[in-house]
Amino acid sequence: MPELLAEDAFAPYGRVIDADFDRSHLINDGRTRRFHALARAEPGEGGExxxxxxxxTPWPAPIEIRMLERHPLGAQAFVPMERHPWLVVVAERPEAAACRCFLARGDQGVQIARGVWHHPLLVLQPMQDFLVVDRAGPGNNLEEVFFVDGDWARIAPV
Incomplete structure (x- = not known):
């Protein structure tokens, strides 16, 4: 069962991006609230x-985590453009047993830290768009590990 996405629980894997009033201030003559520096772009050396x-688009339920990927040269941030809940699967090592699944609200994004194992985008709606801050540049910034048949993590329907 997914755990609710919370800053302290997600900290080993990156940052939660959300509109926390403790990190905000008014600008534009008081008509706009700025939630400042929620994450920093990390393109790595030589990247932009x-x-x-x-x-x-959604994966069939129950969701089977058959692979993980990581980006060794830069962090990657996902911010939903619609307010639909979605899932984030991360792991300390590339093993099905190490996977943790977080249920993110539709107003929460994440920045997955450089080198952190994670599953590709997991949406729960028929279609959902995300603004992604990523790295472009030289070098191989994608590593993938595929699990042996049947040795998968499974996520119960939400």
Whole structure:
């Protein structure tokens, strides 16, 4: 069962991006609230930060985690563009037994730290768009591990 996405629980894997009033201030003559520096782009040496839109579609339930990936050269941030809950699966090592699944609210994003194992985007709606801050540049910034048949983590329906 997924655990609710919370800053302290997610800290070993990256940052939670949300509108926390403790990290905000008013600008534009008091008409705009700025939630400042919620995460920092980390493109790594020789890279540049880029913005993309990822459009996710749901995986069949129950969701089977058959692989993990990581980006050794830069962090990757996902911010939902619609207010639908979604899932984040991360792991300290590339093993099904090490996976942790978080249920993110539709107003929460995450920045997955450089080198952290994670599953690709897991949406629960028929289609959901995300603004993604990622790295472009030289070098191999994608490593993937595929699990042996049947040695998968499974996520119960939410």
């Amino acid at each position: 930060a880029i913005l993309s839109i990822f459009r996710g």
